[in-house]
Amino acid sequence: DTAVSQTPKYLVTQMGNDKSIKCEQNLGHDTMYWYKQDSKKFLKIMFSYNNKELIINETVPNRFSPKSPDKAHLNLHINSLELGDSAVYFCASSPPDRRSSYNSPLHFGNGTRLTVT
């Protein structure tokens, strides 16, 4: 009964390919996120969806496109992969109630380690 699950756990691919990472949460949360963790462990938010609506879109190349078919799923599609895309990508979710969004703890998946060769 994993709360936030991501697939695949590892993804090795060549430059120029297109790949997707899937994320699902069974916590009933309304808000979901994608974070990127680089080789120095620095975590940066990429996107956030609330009830399938995009609410945060940081400075991320257009090659990255999130898709939220329903509030339990947030997938990340990456076109034309580059070496610099190599990182660990974390999906996370937080509880509903817009008023509590400031203090809602994030629930993270275990990450997808993407290696672009």
Next chain:
Amino acid sequence: AQSVTQLDSQVPVFEEAPVELRCNYSSSVSVYLFWYVQYPNQGLQLLLKYLSGSTLVKGINGFEAEFNKSQTSFHLRKPSVHISDTAEYFCAVNGGSNYKLTFGKGTLLTVNP
């Protein structure tokens, strides 16, 4: 704008010793502060959070943190660490940007026998 500075990238300690991991923040509004822990090959887990009220916050695994508004700090402490506490620790702040948590660069705590 909000930011978080974790002053130490690595902290090595011996088992059963006390530890303090330092975190300073900046924000133009009232803040909510968090500490997360990341064990190897895992996602982050919440250790504790400060929202309001008592400035001393207790979390899981015997950790606690103290919010100091005048020094804009939120240092994490544990009086006696175990080998199993070896992990990366992240301080984070949410200072009014809905849904957007800003993380520090992390501190690697290594507990040696």
